Every structure is written in C-alpha cells, then in structure tokens.
Amino acid sequence: MTVETNDRRNVVGLGILSEINSRLIKRLVAFTAVAIFVTGCASKPNSTLQDEANASTDDQWAQTEGSTAVDEGDNDPIETVNRFIFAFNDAADTIIFRPVAEGYRFLVPSPIRDSVRNFIRNTYTPVILANDLLQGDIEKAENTFARFLINTIAGAGGLADVASQTGLEYHSEDFGQTMGTWGVPEGPYLVLPILGPSNVRDGVGLIGDALLDPLTYVAKTEVLIGRKVTDGIDKRSRNIETVDELKRDSVDFYARVRSLYHQKRVNEINDGEAEPTLAPGLTDIFPEDDDQVSYAE
Amino acid sequence: MKRFTSFIKNIAALLAGAAFCLAAFNGPANADDDAGQYLKALQKKAITQLSNEDVSEEEREKQFRALLNKNFDVEGIARFVIGKYWRKAEDDHRKEFIVIFEDVMVQRFLPTFSQYAGSDFRVTKVVPKKSFFIVFSTVKAENGEPAQILWRVEKKDGSSDYIITDIAAEGISLRSTYRSDYTSALKSLGGDLSELNTKLREKIQSGDFAPKENS
Secondary structure, three states: OHHHHHHHHHHHHHHHHHHHHHHHHHHHHHHHHHHHHHHHHHHHHHHHHHHHHHHHOOOOOOOOOOHHHHHOOOOOOOHHHHHHHHHHHHHHHHHHHHHHHHHHHHHOOHHHHHHHHHHHHHHOHHHHHHHHHHOOOHHHHHHHHHHHHHHHHOOOOOOOOHHHHOOOOOOOOOHHHHHHHOOOOOOOEEEEOOOEEEEHHHHHHHHHHHHHOOHHHHOOHHHHHHHHHHHHHHHHHOOHHHHHHHHHHOOOHHHHHHHHHHHHHHHHHOOOOOOOOOOOOOOOOOOOOHHHHHHOO | OHHHHHHHHHHHHHHHHHHHHHHHHHHHHHHHHHHHHHHHHHHHHHHHHHOOOOOOHHHHHHHHHHHHHHHEOHHHHHHHHOOOHHHHOOHHHHHHHHHHHHHHHHHHHHHHHHHHOOOEEEEEEEEEOOOOEEEEEEEEOOOOOOEEEEEEEEEOOOOOOEEEEEEEEOOEEHHHHHHHHHHHHHHHOOOOHHHHHHHHHHHHHOOOOOOOOOO
8 A cells, every 4th residue: 555655656656757857957048048038139239339448448347337328327238117117116116125124024033034044045045056057156156055965954954054063155147147257248128016126237137047947846835925024024134224324325215226226236246356357347346447438628 | 618608608698688688677566565555655644644533523524625635636536536528618617516426435434444454454565557456455354354456546747646536345346336336427417517406415415425434
C-alpha cells in the first residue's frame, strides 16, 4: 500500500517536474527573445547619441549620460505620464502604504520583522544566484549559495540570518542589474504603478526575475502576491523617515527621486566601484567633462 | 675585460632607467597622497571645531560656514546645480542664489558633519583624473555600518591648496542630485531663478533641509 502511494507520488512529482521544465524552457526562450528585442531597440537611438558624444569628448565614460542628458530631462521622454503615475503612487502611499508600514512597524516587534525579512530574502535565493551566475560573478554566487544552505539549515528555514554573522553578508541582484553589467543601456525612465521608479531595462528585468524564480512555477498566485506585498511593506517600514525627509528636502520631489533612482542603479551595477571597468556605457559618478558644459556662458 | 666594462655599462644603464621610472611613477603618486592628506587634515580640523561641546550653536554654525567656504567650491556647485539656467539668470539673482545655496548646504550638512566628525574616517585610495582627484574614503559611525564616501577634489587655480567640488555617498552625488531637482523645478517655473530663490528661502525658514535628529 505504502509502496503504491510512494510510486504514485513519484510519478506525480516527475510529471510536475517535466511540465515545469518544458514551461520554463518555453518561457525562457520567449523571454530571451523579448530581452534581445528590447536591448536592440534601446541601444539603437543611444548609439547615434554616443557617436555624437564621441566626436565632442575623448572621455569614454562621460559620454552616455553627459550633462546634456541631465539638462534635457534625465532621459524621461514620457515625463507627463510618469508624473501622473508618480502622483498616483504618492497618493496611494500616503493613504495606504505608509500607514500600513507604520502600523506594521508599531505592532510587530523588530526581531520578528527581521525574521520576516530574512525568510523572504531566503526565498529569493534562486533569483539572486541565477543573476550572480549570469553576471559571471562566481564569488558572489558562492556567497549566495552558502548563505542559502546555512540559513535554511541552521537558520530555521531562513528565519534567522545566521550566515551574516559568519561574514557572509546579504547582497541583492536582479536581472535589470545583470543586463546593466552586460552593457544594456537603461533606456527611458519609467514610473510603474505601485512598483514605483524604474526604466525600460529594469522593467524588463522584473519580468526576467519572475521567470528566473522557481517559485513562479510551483507556488500559488496568492502566495506570490503575499510575498511581494509583505516584502513591500517591510521595505517601506524601513525607510519611513528617509522618504519623509526627502520629500521635505526637495523642491521637485519627482525629479529628485528620478535622479536618485538612476544614481542608485548605476552604483549597484558597478557594485560600488566609481570606475566601471567592465561594461561600457555606464556613468561615472564624477564625469570628467561636465564643468565645461555648466560653466559655458 | 671589454666584456666586463660593457656589462658594467649595461647595469648602469639599467639602474639609471629604473631610477628614472621610479621617479616618474613617484611623482603623481605623491600628488595623489597630497589630496588624501588634505582630506585627512580637513577631517581633523572639523573634529576639533565641530565636536567642541563648549561652543554655542551660533558659533558652531559660523565655524562650519568658514570651513565650508574655504574647502568647498560652493559657488561652483551652485552654478552647476542650476545648469543651463545660470546663463539666462540675472546677475543679482545669481548672487542671491549662491548665498541661499550656501544656507541650504549649512542647514543640510552641519548636523550630519557634526554627527560624523568624530567617527572613524579612512582614506582608502586616491584616483587621479584629468582635472581632479577622486578620494575614496570610508566613514563608520560608532554603531553604524561603514559607508563609502567619495570626494571630488580639485587643485585651486594658481595655488597648492585643494578644494572639494563634489561628494558622493554610496554612489549618490550631491551635485547631480541637486541639479536634477533644481533644474526640473526651474523648468516648471519658466526658468525664473528669482522664484526658485523665494521657494528655497521659504524652505530654509521652515527648516526643511535639516535632517531629523533620530533618523
């Protein structure tokens, strides 16, 4: 009797696995096609821009996001639409997310909040690992894999971040960053409903991450949404003051966020190095030629 | 014997070459060190002045202002952050903006610098660029994570002193951030610098730029 059920289970298990495989492969193929298409689209107009920039400056890092781009609106051709969605998100944040995040922070003690975050981070391990590997960063891939083993076993299924105490710090990677390290330009700035600031590359990256995540194929939709919402509330609860300050401090909050998003992404893609050594087309934090533009009178 | 002398000659030439290379490579390296040393010295000065408990708030602000004006290119940064609108602005408004921008910097960074003045400050490396140096540093507050701060340091025209032209914390550059904000605001104000001045002055008065104590 028991043998029979075991067999049946195995068969069912294998069936699911093979189905996942074929679905995964199909989706990955489709996704790669989309990524290549977008990459092609995004890099084409930029390459002419780069040629022009090349003619005027000999510094290869200062060209893509030269001061001209900054002055002309930070690569934001659909600014009106973006501002509208931004205003919507801001309103939704004021009415829903900020109060919920504040309530969450007030009601749930800090150690439990940390456990929630650790658990969610642990479930994203395959995505991070896949991106580490796609970026060719073996060291980080090892770190991610070791963290997963340690935290899943010794950290009670990922609730405790034991690994970081042994020096294996958490790091996040996503497919937008991966494409960035491949030299894919970020493309126009986008504000996504609810999800917030993004750009064409990182928007595609979100789809990529979903496809790279095994849970996408095995977990129920409710679980996936629940994880996303919890993750969002946790993140929001950790930057309530920062966002408040930013709002007060800036004259044009939208423009401030757009600039910060861009700079943060460049920094993440460079892994904190000011001088990108691998991918061309990334910005220097301190471009060489910007004085000339701003001081020209 | 002839062979021996030529051998000696070769060695001598080699040594001379090596010495020349050393000298050539040491030259710029020293200049880099200078930029790093300059920042370290500045930090020491800042500690002694800003973390002095006996000094009144007013006096501290005065000292910070002096440090700021001597070591930061306030005017250059002010010009940079309004981009192309600088050219169109009237002279009076420009002057006013520089004064206001200094106030913004003081309100925004005096608390931060006072807080970090006594923390562990390390210069990790100095990278020379064509017209400036990037000084890499890490700052670690007493119970915080170490943060990477980059300083864009230039040599002052016609002197051996240095001046800071930008700061970037964790990849976020001060100049770029303010530039994006202010040029965008100016665009919606029809490029009128005097209106931005009024707005900024109001914000300074209500203390909007000051970071909250416990964040």
